Amino acid sequence: MRQSSLVVVANRLPLDDNVAPDGACEWRRSPGGLAGALHAILEQTPATWVGWSGAIGEAPRLPDIGTLRLRPMSISEDELRGYYEGFANSTLWPLYHDAVEQPVFDRGWWETYRSVNRRFAEAAAEVAEPGATVWVQDYHLQLVPQLLREMRPDVVIGFFLHVPFPPPELFMQLPRRLELLRGMLGADLVGFQRPQAAHNVAQLAAKLLGAHGADDAITMDASPTAPPATHNRTEGQRIVRTGAFPVSIDVAEMRSLNARPYVVNQARRLQRDLGSHKRVLLSVDRLDYTKGIEHRLTAYSELLRDGLVKVRDVVMVQVAVPSRERVENYRGLRDRIEREVGRINGEYGRVGEPAIHYLNQPFDRADLAALYQTADVMVVTPLRDGMNLVAKEFVAARRNDTGALVLSEFAGAAAELEDAFLVNPHDVDGLKETLLHALAADPADLAARMKAMRAYITANDIHAWARAYLTELDLARPLVS
Ligand code: ADP
Ligand code: G6P
Numbered sequence: 001m002r003q004s005s006l007v008v009v010a011n012r013l014p015l016d017d018n019v020a021p022d023g024a025c026e027w028r029r030s031p032g033g034l035a036g037a038l039h040a041i042l043e044q045t046p047a048t049w050v051g052w053s054g055a056i057g058e059a060p061r062l063p064d065i066g067t068l069r070l071r072p073m074s075i076s077e078d079e080l081r082g083y084y085e086g087f088a089n090s091t092l093w094p095l096y097h098d099a100v101e102q103p104v105f106d107r108g109w110w111e112t113y114r115s116v117n118r119r120f121a122e123a124a125a126e127v128a129e130p131g132a133t134v135w136v137q138d139y140h141l142q143l144v145p146q147l148l149r150e151m152r153p154d155v156v157i158g159f160f161l162h163v164p165f166p167p168p169e170l171f172m173q174l175p176r177r178l179e180l181l182r183g184m185l186g187a188d189l190v191g192f193q194r195p196q197a198a199h200n201v202a203q204l205a206a207k208l209l210g211a212h213g214a215d216d217a218i219t220m221d222a223s224p225t226a227p228p229a230t231h232n233r234t235e236g237q238r239i240v241r242t243g244a245f246p247v248s249i250d251v252a253e254m255r256s257l258n259a260r261p262y263v264v265n266q267a268r269r270l271q272r273d274l275g276s277h278k279r280v281l282l283s284v285d286r287l288d289y290t291k292g293i294e295h296r297l298t299a300y301s302e303l304l305r306d307g308l309v310k311v312r313d314v315v316m317v318q319v320a321v322p323s324r325e326r327v328e329n330y331r332g333l334r335d336r337i338e339r340e341v342g343r344i345n346g347e348y349g350r351v352g353e354p355a356i357h358y359l360n361q362p363f364d365r366a367d368l369a370a371l372y373q374t375a376d377v378m379v380v381t382p383l384r385d386g387m388n389l390v391a392k393e394f395v396a397a398r399r400n401d402t403g404a405l406v407l408s409e410f411a412g413a414a415a416e417l418e419d420a421f422l423v424n425p426h427d428v429d430g431l432k433e434t435l436l437h438a439l440a441a442d443p444a445d446l447a448a449r450m451k452a453m454r455a456y457i458t459a460n461d462i463h464a465w466a467r468a469y470l471t472e473l474d475l476a477r478p479l480v481s
Contacts, residue, residue, distance in 0.1 A: 003129035004069065006047040009120055011084070011140035013051035013070055014039040015062065030054070032286060032323075034137055034162045036389060040250035041466040042068045048127045050120060056080055071127055073120060082112025085327050088140040094329075095170060096139060096163045097290045097384040098410075101329050105175055114143060117183070121147035128155050133473060136187065138162050143179065146186025158473040159187035162247065163386040164412070165197035168204050178208055185209075185218060188476040191245040191469055193386045193412040198242040217241050241476045245469045246416060247387050251461040254396035257369040266370035274315050274374065275353070279439055281316040282375035284368065284390045285382075286323040287360070289333050292381035292408060292425040293320060297340050297356075299431040304348040304355060308436060311348055316356045316379075319363065319371065334360075372397035377404045377438045380411060381425035387412040391420070392457050401447035401454075404438035406431075416456060419449035 014035040042049065048069040053060050059072035075084065086109035095103040121144045124134050135158040136144045145159045161184075171177055181204055184190055192198050195215065202213030211220035222238045257263050274280055281300070285291040300316055303309040320337065324330045341358045348355040363371070372378070378394040388411040395405065395417070407413060407420035414422055421441075423434040 001126055002048075002069065003127055003132070004046060004048040005129050005132050006045060007050060007124050007128045007132055007134045008038060008042065008047060008137065009050045009124045009134060009141060009144055010034060010038065010137035011052055011088070013049060013053050013062070013072060014042075014065070015053065015070070037162075037247050037249065037462055037465070038137070039065075040253060040462045050123045050127065052084075069127075071123055073123060075116070079112055079116050080326075082109045083116040084140065085324065087113035089324055089327055090329070091174070092139045092142075093163070093290075095174065096166050098164070098166065099170060100383045101289050103173070105173075107175070110176055114179075117141055117143035118147055120144050121151060124148055125151040128152060130154055131156075133158065133470070135160065135470075135473070143183035144186075145190075146183045149186045156473060156477050157187045158189045158191065158469065158476075159184055160191040160245065160247075160469065161197065161386070162193070164194070164384060165192055165200050167200055168207065171200070171204055177204075181205065181208055185211075185220060185240050187240060189241045189243070189469075189473045191243060191472075193244065193246050194415060195244040198244060201242060216243055239476075241472065243472065245465060245472075246412060246460070247389070248457060248460055248462045248465045249389050249392045249396060250463075251396045251458055253365070254369060254393060257366055258373070258397060258399050260366060263366050263369045263373070266367065267373035270370055270374045274317070274357070277313075279314045279376040280374050281314065281377045281379050281435070282319075282371060282394075283317070283379045283381075284319040284371065285321070287320040287330065287334055287337070288323055289329055290382055290384055292383045293318070293337055294333075294340065295383070295425045295428060295431065296379055296381045297337065297344065299428050299435060300356070301340070301344045301348075302428070303432055303435065304344070308432070309439075311350060311353055311355050314439070315354070317359070317371065317375075318356055319359045319361075321362050322360060368393070369397050373399060375403060377406060377435065379406045379435070380413075381406070381408045381423065381431065382411050383408070383425055385411040385413075389413075391417060395450065395453045395457055398450060398454070401450040402443070403450060404441055404446055405449075405453065406434055406438050416460070417453050419452045 012030055012035055043066045046067045048071050050071045052075050053072045056077055059074040062070040062072050090104040094101040120141055128134050132155045134155050137160055145157050148157055198215050202215055205211040205218045206213040209220055211218050218240045219237055222236045341356050344356055345354045372394045380388055380391045391407050391413040405420040406423055408425045409422050421434050421438045423431050425431055
């Protein structure tokens with residue numbers, strides 16, 4: 001087995017298999033913030049990515065991507081149910097997103113979550129060279145840092161959570177809270193999107209583990225099975241560094257796409273097909289209940305009902321790529337959204353002039369860039385989101401200083417893109433007003449906002465994120481006294 005000095009461990013590999021129109025199987029970048037963000041920085045770094053290809057059963061053989069080696073993990077049908085659809089996506093995902101849907105606590109899922117985490121840790125231990133850096137990603141693999149520390153005390157371990165970390169009173173509901181906290185704190189550096197998350201973890205570490213928790217470091221007992229440490233012990237203690245590292249996008253990739261003739265022509269064609277004189281409202285999401293798609297449809301539909309927006313002047317494009325379709329909550333959401341889109345089109349559309357274009361399909365990067373260029377108002381309204389890279393992609397995709405970004409206050413991106421039209425998506429009247437405000441905004445105001453947001457993401461792109469995290473991780477090499 002070839003080993004690497006940098007190992008990334010994430011539930012999903014950055015590739016999805018896709019059947020091309022001619023029937024051939026091809027690999028395509030998987031939708032979702034984590035895969036997109038890491039794909040950009042790892043393509044040119046000698047590293048190994050341990051993850052799942054999305055196929056059930058035996059792991060497929062996968063080609064390297066540039067200098068990046070892929071180490072596919074097999075996932076059985078039972079593991080898929082207990083680990084991925086169950087504990088990760090029906091317990092942790094809703095709980096970590098402010099319980100906007102009720103988390104399910106099913107005692108049967110835990111053992112599978114733990115055993116799959118162990119298999120990922122073993123695979124990472126196998127491909128990490130002595131003293132390697134291992135960077136574990138996201139809520140699916142929260143036990144891996146501690147498991148890996150026990151297997152390979154020589155490696156330096158980072159953990160990054162792409163989703164929000166909930167307030168202590170929500171985390172405390174988790175039946176396996178202690179194991180999950182210890183698992184994550186097995187890392188040398190635990191990174192989050194927002195500083196509040198580090199604060200929440202520090203509070204929990206003090207409460208549940210008797211650790212000394214500050215917002216940038218947690219001092220705790222080195223032994224994972226030891227009883228809670230007393231505050232004054234100095235021997236056998238570990239320091240776990242924590243901090244906020246807001247994830248970003250590959251701004252250079254988006255710029256080079258913008259300049260491609262295909263993208264420019266495609267954007268022109270889209271504008272013509274949507275109606276040359278029409279203002280375009282665009283949303284691009286994984287079809288997920290955290291994204292606030294239903295709130296946004298309600299706001300748009302009421303604007304049409306009240307005659308404040310007319311189908312002859314405005315059109316909405318909702319891209320909603322299928323996601324986690326075997327999880328009950330997601331199927332129900334898709335049904336509700338499709339019914340509502342049908343109702344809105346039935347009620348307000350005209351022949352050859354729908355009120356909403358609904359696209360339930362994956363797009364490649366060039367077609368997404370063309371869509372972003374076509375939008376007059378990008379509408380990003382999650383009820384809770386760790387970051388939301390779509391908002392940043394929209395800003396990077398603009399070729400000039402036009403276009404407005406309507407952005408939920410509950411997306412991590414809102415703390416950085418302060419020049420967006422910020423909105424509380426739970427307040428449908430406020431959302432309607434903000435949409436009207438953005439549609440009517442003065443071009444000079446829009447230009448000033450877009451310039452400021454573009455400058456921000458240019459200086460804080462995905463490479464800056466990886467540099468900041470990996471530099472800090474290097475400083476956090478184990479300190480055991
Ligand atoms: P999340 O990580 O919750 O899915 P983000 O907004 O952070 O949300 O990231 C979504 C990523 O998925 C973005 O990079 C976006 O471009 C990509 N994406 C969203 N919709 C599609 C689609 N229909 N086809 C391909 N990629 C998509
Ligand atoms: C979010 C999560 C990622 C996940 C992605 C797509 O970005 O933070 O870990 O990969 O959604 O979801 P999926 O379940 O398809 O991997």
